[in-house]
Amino acid sequence: MAEKENKIKVFKTNKLIEARYNLNLVEQKLILYAASQVNCFTGEDFTILKMPVSEFFSIIGNDEKSKNHTYIKNLAKGLMSKQLEINYPNGNWEIIQWLSRCKYGSEEAIIEIEFSKYMKPYLLKLEEHYKGYPLREVMQLGSKYSIRLYELLIQWEYTNHKSLTITVEELRKKMGVEDTEYKRFTNFEDRVIRTAVTELNNISNLFVTYEKIKLGRRIDKIKFKFSVKENEKSIAEEEIKQLKDIGFVDYIEIIKEIFDDDELVFTDSEINNAYILTVEKLDNIDAIQQNRDDAVGAYMLYYYEYTKDKANRRAYNYFLKAIREDYSNLRTLLKFHQDPLTLKYGKLFE
Known part of the structure; x- marks a missing residue:
């Protein structure tokens, strides 16, 4: 899902972007995710989006609420009652409901979402000049x-x-x-x-x-x-790819294995930057020089889990700040742990 999400785009007409509406954060992300699944250039009608609830809450970085059926129902009711207002230069206006139907199947934990038919002019049969934007940029x-x-x-x-x-x-x-x-x-x-x-x-x-x-x-x-800033990101990713092709920066794949997260969305260059920051942070700690790689991996994993818990899995800048500020004072703890891998998020004092 993470790799796929990085490539998904959201396409809307400018009229829809400029519309007036009031959705909370989760409602916005659900609408945007649903919009990203629409066949916006050739579709004639909206198809029903069937989505595992756990998948959506994983996308927005909140796995726990996916187990709460009341929360899901309230979210659906809220969206069904929300409207948007579209205004035209000639003084005309239009008020539309976002969705025509929301259905939840508790046995399969599947939520079905269908856009209102009146949303068609704003999400379907779009002209090719609509470029869209990456879903990831707003989901984070x-x-x-x-x-x-x-x-x-x-x-x-x-x-x-x-x-x-x-x-x-x-x-x-x-x-x-x-x-x-x-x-x-x-x-x-x-x-x-x-x-x-x-x-x-x-x-x-x-x-x-x-x-x-x-x-x-x-x-x-x-x-x-x-x-x-996309060009800067692209250049950084290309540089990392070239280094990987010649056998350098192999620690990136090692860190990915340590994270062991199929939903990891951080790019290789982002992991590389976090790795360099961690190495600098742990420099000059004599106790870990014999197993520095383990210490770096443990430190990064701890703050990755910390970030997912305190923010969400897409909060890369939060992740970097946690590494830099060392919120849990891991540097001190690492001085007294012969085996850095014993450091686990949520288990430091057990």
Whole structure:
């Protein structure tokens, strides 16, 4: 699933991206995953998406709730009641339900999802100029505002200006902020704009900046500018591939075996960077010099499991920060463990 997910794209019309709606984080990810499974260029009708519930919650990094039938039902009910509003330049508008049906089979733990037929113009028979964006980029985000801002920006990826200027009022609506929420601009900026921009810069393939545009004394508009970091990632991956082809960086595959996770989504270059950081972190610990490779593997595995527990399996920057900050003080513990492999997440003090 992890390798497949890295290649899956989400395709939507710009009208759908710019629609006004309010979905929570999990609802957004479920809709996006369902949209990524649509035959958007040649499909005539929506097919029913049948998905193991455990698979979806694995994708969003929350395996425990997949065992909770009440949570699943409430999620389905919430989505069935959610609507989106699409506005047209001539003043016309349209309000649509996202889904027409949701069904859950407890014996097989399968959830069936079907888009409303009125969603067809926005998800089916798309023209070839719609490029889409990688599903992984939004599935790894931890804020609903980050996902919305990512979509609002990425539609301008293939323009020269790579920017979006939008009124504060319209941005609030498109980010799903209720009229009663964050009425003061400073609160809106702190809780919504900065939250989204910071997470996109840390985790996604976008680097985003913004400036505030005043009308008189009040902030009237926000101008976002962004660049795409994908080329940097591609170059890094190609460099790692070349090194692997000539027999170097074999530790990457060893770390993958240590992680022993079929759902691992970190790329080879990301694992390589984490490995280098770990080696630097554990340098100068005399007690582990005889079995340094084991210590590095144990340290990385611990913080990989830590990241999955505290954040999700896609939170790469969280993983790096955990390694760098050494939240559980493993360096000290490793000084007194002759066998580093005895260090297990959740069992340090047993």
